[in-house]
Amino acid sequence: MFTSRRLILATVAAALLSGCASPNPYDNQGQAQSGQGVSRTAKYGGLGALAGAVAGAAIDHNNRGKGALIGAVVAGAASAGYGYYADRQEAQLRASMANTGVEVQRQGDQIKLIMPGNITFATDSSAIAPSFYSPLNNLATSFKQFNENIIEIVGFTDSTGSRQHNMDLSQARAQAVATYLTSQGVDTTRLAVRGMGPDQPIASNADANGRAQNRRVEVNLKPIPGQQYEAPAQQ
Known part of the structure; x- marks a missing residue:
């Protein structure tokens, strides 16, 4: 049980840290930042990983640690994917709509x-x-x-x-x-x-x-x- 909990916490922490550390090419343009300087890509990825870890642990009752790990990886990747997609589209739209x-x-x-x-x-x-x-x-x-x-x-x-x-x-x-x-x-x-x-x-x-x-x-x-x-x- 103790090992499973540590695995869940480590997985979520890693997802959050990797999201924050991942370079976002639009960080300096202001549109892809949250209030604390974390890009939406990182925010969505980290929160998605947390939700996925909880869901994965709930689904796999026999091995909650393994279920949490799978859930965190899948959900985190999907959430970060849309966050990055939206960051890119927002930057492109801001450039094309300038002065219009x-x-x-x-x-x-x-x-x-x-x-x-x-x-x-x-x-x-x-x-x-x-x-x-x-x-x-x-x-x-x-x-x-x-x-x-x-x-x-x-x-x-x-x-x-x-x-x-x-x-x-x-x-x-x-x-x-x-x-x-x-x-x-x-x-x-x-x-x-x-x-x-x-x-x-x-x-x-x-x-x-x-x-x-x-x-x-x-x-x-x-x-x-x-x-x-x-x-x-x-x-």
Whole structure:
């Protein structure tokens, strides 16, 4: 029993330390760091190893030490794989979206792109604005290179006008983005489209500046459940 416990602890410690020690080519760019200076790759790998060790020990009742070791290695590798994949994609998106007006955010295991109304669509229109084509082309290029995400496209409006009109308009705008990305070679089976209308505002609708912020399109990149991830080679 004592030996099994030491094996579990050693396995988890090794996974955490190896994750922290592994060089991350994007550490100096700021987007792949956690609050304490540990890359998401290391964080996901270490936490995955811990969860895997617990699960492995629970599954193999006859040899908990062996089960923990197997669980830690498998789960840790899978988690670190997505963490590194997302780090790479985030860095590529930040570079390609620079100076376009598109904001790139990282929220745990998801990447969010916020596209403000001043570059996306004219007022009360779902026709793609000329200023929006360049960011969309960059997105299409990234999505074809990093082709193992779920891509959720969500349209939003301000609160001006009827709710039903805004729901329809936001859906049409999200669909216009999806249609254009598909025309540029992005696999349509990866795309999900939603219109949220005036729901989930990010600013006050009481003034023009706030309404402009609320008129936006968001693209959320999410991992595919159960997918094994390996980041594509650098171009």
